Amino acid sequence: MTQPAPSDINRVLLIGGTGSIGRLVAARLLDLGRLPRVLTRDPARARRSLPAGVEVVAGELADPTAVRAAVAGVDAVVMTHGAPYGSGDYAAVDYGAVPAVLDALDGHRLPVVLMSSIGVTATGGQSRELLEWKRRGERLLRASGLPYTIVRPGWFDAGSSSHQQVDLRQGDLTEYGPVRRDHVAETIVQALLTPSARGRTVEVFSADGPIITDWAGAFLAAEPDRPGDLDGARDRPGPRPEAEPERVRTDLQRHAHIPPTPDI
Numbered sequence: 001m002t003q004p005a006p007s008d009i010n011r012v013l014l015i016g017g018t019g020s021i022g023r024l025v026a027a028r029l030l031d032l033g034r035l036p037r038v039l040t041r042d043p044a045r046a047r048r049s050l051p052a053g054v055e056v057v058a059g060e061l062a063d064p065t066a067v068r069a070a071v072a073g074v075d076a077v078v079m080t081h082g083a084p085y086g087s088g089d090y091a092a093v094d095y096g097a098v099p100a101v102l103d104a105l106d107g108h109r110l111p112v113v114l115m116s117s118i119g120v121t122a123t124g125g126q127s128r129e130l131l132e133w134k135r136r137g138e139r140l141l142r143a144s145g146l147p148y149t150i151v152r153p154g155w156f157d158a159g160s161s162s163h164q165q166v167d168l169r170q171g172d173l174t175e176y177g178p179v180r181r182d183h184v185a186e187t188i189v190q191a192l193l194t195p196s197a198r199g200r201t202v203e204v205f206s207a208d209g210p211i212i213t214d215w216a217g218a219f220l221a222a223e224p225d226r227p228g229d230l231d232g233a234r235d236r237p238g239p240r241p242e243a244e245p246e247r248v249r250t251d252l253q254r255h256a257h258i259p260p261t262p263d264i
């Protein structure tokens with residue numbers, strides 16, 4: 001795969017860096033000479049599963065002191081976390097990571113890449129509660145005005161191993177589509193290191209077709225999210241903020257800023 005454009009981004013906090021995608025992101029950042037720092041609840045397990053050179057810091061999302069310590073000195077944040085399916089911890093983890101990071105950043109404008117999921121704007125389905133909390137996290141991040149990218153993967157490694165092409169889409173219109181985990185990780189890393197990815201929301205799948213050699217162009221071809229809009233550029237409109245749970249309304253009031261035009 002191609003090398004990302006040069007960038008000032010060096011030390012990168014990974015929330016979810018021990019997960020099946022986060023580990024690939026950490027390894028790829030190391031390959032590119034960056035310094036990944038992983039926040040984990042279990043540092044001993046993390047050290048066993050991560051390559052040497054990855055900094056491991058102990059903590060959990062519900063501990064503001066730990067998250068503040070984890071963001072100290074980083075140039076960017078990547079979030080690939082998630083509560084186990086069926087745990088019901090989606091508000092605390094899938095959503096909660098976003099306000100936790102915004103609180104810890106305390107107004108510092110760092111690039112943030114958030115991994116979410118396809119299907120967040122759909123209605124119905126058995127994963128609805130999980131996906132609604134992920135969508136709320138997306139919306140809070142957009143409202144924050146930080147230079148973000150939101151990456152929504154399809155289904156991990158679901159019969160996509162021979163597909164060479166990273167297929168970026170928008171509008172959350174694909175109900176089911178496979179994506180290779182390494183394609184998800186590469187898209188996240190490229191989004192982090194490519195200025196034209198800022199302010200954009202993309203779905204990522206794997207397909208048959210040419211590989212992306214021009215990531216800056218690929219992100220530029222995606223429609224930017226409208227500044228001030230909680231939803232992704234081509235998304236079906238989500239609920240009005242007044243219809244969200246109280247916690248989300250409070251977080252939106254605390255963290256919403258008029259976002260600047262995305263850097264391109």
Ligand SMILES: NC(=O)c1ccc[n+]([C@@H]2O[C@H](COP(=O)([O-])OP(=O)(O)OC[C@H]3O[C@@H](n4cnc5c(N)ncnc54)[C@H](OP(=O)(O)O)[C@@H]3O)[C@@H](O)[C@H]2O)c1
Pocket residue numbers: 015016017018019020021022039040041042046059060061062080081082083084093094116117118152153154155156
């Ligand atoms: N499976 C699919 O096809 C698919 C498709 C689209 C999206 N997704 C989404 O992808 C997400 C994660 O995928 P994955 O497979 O990479 O993750 P994973 O292997 O399940 O790992 C979850 C990560 O979240 C972290 N985490 C969980 N609770 C935490 C807490 N309270 N504080 C700090 N960190 C916490 C874990 O860190 P520690 O355990 O080290 O603390 C771990 O790094 C899921 O949310 C899922 O909904 C999945």
